[in-house]
Amino acid sequence: MTRDKRRTSESRVQRxxxxxxxxxxxxxxxxxxxxxxxGKPKGTRFGAVSLFNPLWCYHGFRMAVxxxxxxxLIMVFSSSAVSAxxxxxxxxxxxxxxxxxxxxxxxxxVICALMPAKLYRRFGFSVVCLSGFLQLxxxxxxxxxxxxxxxxxxxxSLTLQPAEFVKFALCIWLPSALIIARKRYAKExxxxxxxxxxxxxxxxLLVLGGKDLGTAMIIVMIGIxxxxxxxxxGKWMAVLVGVMGVMVTVLxxxxxxxxxxxxxxxxxxxxxxxxxxxxQSMHARYAMAxxxxxxxxxxxxxxxxxxxxxxxxxxxxxxxxxETGFVGAAMVIAVFVILGWCLVFTALQxxxxxxxxxxxxxxxxxxxxALVNIGVVVGLFPVFGVPMPFISAGGSSMIMCLVAxxxxxxxxxxxxxxxxxxxxL
Numbered sequence: 259m260t261r262d263k264r265r266t267s268e269s270r271v272q273r274x275x276x277x278x279x280x281x282x283x284x285x286x287x288x289x290x291x292x293x294x295x296x297g298k299p300k301g302t303r304f305g306a307v308s309l310f311n312p313l314w315c316y317h318g319f320r321m322a323v324x325x326x327x328x329x330x331l332i333m334v335f336s337s338s339a340v341s342a343x344x345x346x347x348x349x350x351x352x353x354x355x356x357x358x359x360x361x362x363x364x365x366x367x368v369i370c371a372l373m374p375a376k377l378y379r380r381f382g383f384s385v386v387c388l389s390g391f392l393q394l395x396x397x398x399x400x401x402x403x404x405x406x407x408x409x410x411x412x413x414x415s416l417t418l419q420p421a422e423f424v425k426f427a428l429c430i431w432l433p434s435a436l437i438i439a440r441k442r443y444a445k446e447x448x449x450x451x452x453x454x455x456x457x458x459x460x461x462x463l464l465v466l467g468g469k470d471l472g473t474a475m476i477i478v479m480i481g482i483x484x485x486x487x488x489x490x491x492g493k494w495m496a497v498l499v500g501v502m503g504v505m506v507t508v509l510x511x512x513x514x515x516x517x518x519x520x521x522x523x524x525x526x527x528x529x530x531x532x533x534x535x536x537x538q539s540m541h542a543r544y545a546m547a548x549x550x551x552x553x554x555x556x557x558x559x560x561x562x563x564x565x566x567x568x569x570x571x572x573x574x575x576x577x578x579x580x581e582t583g584f585v586g587a588a589m590v591i592a593v594f595v596i597l598g599w600c601l602v603f604t605a606l607q608x609x610x611x612x613x614x615x616x617x618x619x620x621x622x623x624x625x626x627x628a629l630v631n632i633g634v635v636v637g638l639f640p641v642f643g644v645p646m647p648f649i650s651a652g653g654s655s656m657i658m659c660l661v662a663x664x665x666x667x668x669x670x671x672x673x674x675x676x677x678x679x680x681x682x683l
Contacts, residue, residue: 312607312675315600319670322597323648323663327360327656329590330574330649337562337577338570338651352570352651359653366657367664375613375669382431386457389427392420393464401468407643409468419654421465421473425623426658428461428480430665433615436488448494471509471516472642476627478502483622487615516640523640541566542573542635545580546587553583570651572643575635590649591632598625604670613669620662623647 308314335353343349392411395401400411409421435454442450458481465474485495510516518535527536545561548554559580562569569577579587598621605617624647631646633639645652647659671680 309596309599310603312604312673313679315603316667316670316673316676316679319597319600319604319663320667322593322600323660326590326593326597326648327364327660330646330656331356331360332556333574333578333581333649334570334651336557336559336581337574340563341569344564355653356651356656359656360660362653363657363660367660367667370661370664371668371671373665373668375610375616375672378430378616378665379434379612382427382434386427386431386461389420389424390457390461390464392418393424393461393468396420396464396468407468407470409465409470409473417653419652421468421470421477422654422658424461424465425473425476425480426662428458428477428484429619429623429662430616432458432481432484433488433612433619436484436490437612437615440489448491451490466509469513470643471506472630472644475506475630475642476623476644479622479626480619484615484619487618519640523637538567538573539634539637539641542576543637545576546636549580549583549587551583552585553579553581556581568643572631572641572645572650573635574650575632575646578649579635591628594625594628597621601666601670604673604676607673608669610672613672617666617669620666623662624659 308318331353334356335350338352339349342351348354393409395411396409398411400413401408402410402412402417404410409419411418411420432454435457436451439450439454462474462477462481465477482495482499485498510520522536522539527540541561545559545566548560554560559569559577561580562577566573566576575587575590578590582589601617601621601624605614605621608614608617627644628647630639630642631644631650634641634644645655647655671677
């Protein structure tokens with residue numbers, strides 16, 4: 259009898275344990291089958307939620323930069339082939355030059371991505387001094403003028419725009435200088451920002467001296483974002499913004515060319531203006547309007563047949579709108595929005611304040627300049643003459659935008675999830 263009781267009790271215990279483990283086994287089977295059918299590891303985020311995933315932002319930013327650069331090479335060829343051929347040059351001249359600039363920028367960008375953030379903090383002021391020296395050369399016999407601006411230097415057959423280097427220098431130097439000034443503000447007051455503000459003002463005045471108001475506006479945007487993130491006193495920030503606004507107004511009113519551009523953008527153009535000051539903006543709108551929803555087809559633009567000046571430079575977005583239509587233009591804008599979001603989202607997650615501020619400054623530069631360029635083409639802003647990052651033809655802009663992207667990639671790797679993912683590669 260005792261043996262039978264023991265057997266029955268053991269069988270009951272065995273049945274109970276099996277009944278408890280059976281639901282767990284079913285749940286494991288469901289999870290494994292779900293993973294096998296979907297092919298997606300548990301915890302991976304897809305769709306719109308991926309925009310809040312650091313890894314997706316990291317890879318999305320790199321894909322956006324490469325995608326815009328490749329698309330830019332296509333559009334530079336499409337928008338410049340006709341004008342180059344009509345001038346007796348090779349139709350591949352501008353596009354092949356852009357390919358060379360793109361390769362140089364990618365190589366330098368990869369090198370910058372491998373450098374630590376402390377290196378930029380250490381040599382940031384030296385980079386600023388070098389950029390100021392290059393900008394000073396525009397006032398020497400080496401300086402040359404294009405499109406009414408004197409912001410280029412010519413060394414043999416090579417033409418450089420130092421203002422693009424100034425933007426990059428400010429993005430990596432201003433954050434560290436302002437962080438140091440903020441720490442000294444409690445003891446020294448507003449004097450703590452004296453040297454930093456003076457260097458920034460000198461660079462801004464050098465760019466304005468070359469009559470490049472568009473680039474000066476981008477530099478002002480970078481400075482405002484950097485000073486705000488550094489905790490600059492709000493009342494003095496309002497005073498500085500007011501002073502800058504007065505300066506811009508004076509510069510516009512003092513130049514007949516700038517004044518006519520502003521009037522042409524916000525007032526009706528007369529018959530005489532249609533062939534002079536309004537000519538470029540009017541043909542840009544013609545291009546956008548003729549594009550419609552899907553565009554006239556890649557390579558089939560009519561405005562690029564020497565009707566639209568600077569079709570492959572500052573007004574390349576008009577050719578994009580004409581050849582790819584509203585859909586293509588909207589996709590370009592969406593990529594820039596994603597690019598900026600990835601930089602801002604990663605910057606908010608970084609613990610290093612310097613790296614976070616640098617990412618925010620680079621986002622202001624790249625996305626802000628793209629929006630200004632688009633605003634000029636569609637008539638929201640006067641003609642400023644700023645290129646579209648990664649897309650417009652121009653060696654200085656392409657190289658420095660890719661270098662800035664490389665710096666951003668290196669700083670984004672400080673985020674824990676991105677750092678862990680990069681260490682596996």
